[in-house]
Amino acid sequence: MAVRKRFRIEEAIIGHMPEPDFVGGEIGPNHKEIMDELRAIRSQMAHAMRNGGGGGTANAAIEESAAREVAEARALLETYRAQIEQCEKLKVELDLIHDAINRTKGEIATLHAKSFNGEEMAKVNGELGAVVGGTEQATQQILEAAEAIDQAASALSKVDSADQQKILSEEIQERVVSIFEACNFQDLTGQRINKVMTTMKFIEHHIVVMMDIWGGVDAIKAHVPPIVDTREGDARLLNGPKAEGDVGHASQDDIDALFN
Known part of the structure; x- marks a missing residue:
């Protein structure tokens, strides 16, 4: 911080004053010091007017200089107040960011610990x-049973023995x-x-909460990179079983039309 300007009225009336002490490693007046200076200037003005006698011109010059110094001090005080207000607003924003990060x-810690x-x-x-193994095993068992039933039914139609x-x-x-x-x-x-x-719903819930912390889905969409399909050959055509409402799949009618 720059060294505060010395008021001329202080040099003329009060004389040389010691420099302000260091506060936190920087030099600069605070609110109390400014108000003390203003009171001292007003007191010296009143004393000069009482004891000046015939020095009207000198008193007028002193008054004009003092008024100018007071205006400068008030402007400096307003500047300090504006800076304090800006610092308070900045602190509020920083607190919000700190809370969002925490x-x-x-x-993330919850997801890491439980998912x-x-x-x-x-x-x-x-x-x-x-699930995959159980499905495969059940399918194999069903197919084998169906094949055995088919063979037994065919044999049943060919035998005449009641025992058979x-x-x-x-x-x-x-x-x-x-x-x-x-x-x-x-x-x-x-x-x-x-x-x-x-487990998937648990993960989804906490991801949605994190998205809400940073402005919601709409705010996140602005940062989503475009999706590019890098698959090649047949892999580019394979999209798995079609669910209701899915696009990019061929219907059975489309497939049948290829053979007509």
Whole structure:
């Protein structure tokens, strides 16, 4: 901070005064010092007017100089007040940013502790792997049972012996029961998928909270880079099973039209 300008009225009336002390490593007047100077100037003016006698011209010059110094001091005081107001506004903004950063760190810490650590991700991967394995096993069992039923039904139509017909009928019934048993996989699969969905919803919730902290979805969209499909060849054409409302998939009618 620059050294405060010495008022001329102080030099004329009060004389030389010591320089202000260092405050926090910088030199500069504060509000109390300015007000003390203004009071001292007013007191000296009143004293000069009482004891001046015939020195009217000198007193007028002193008054004019003092008024000018007072105006300068008031302008300096207003400048300080404006700077303080700006600092207060800046502090409010910095506090908001600090709070947003702390809240975001808390959300990230929660995600890391309950979702993104190795143990939780291993559970999710294990559940999805079990879903795939269970589905494959049930499909294989159903296909084998269906094939056995088909063979038994064909043989049943060709035999005349009652005993042979009974054996084939019992085999068909066993295979039907096997199909029912294999269909139970959907219950276990549903439970496993629900566990994965719970974890995904937990992650989604905390991501949405972090987005709200920084202005919401609309504010985040402004920073999203454009999505570029870098796949090549057949991979560029494979988009998986079509869900309701999805675009970019060929319908069955489109496929049938290729063979017409």
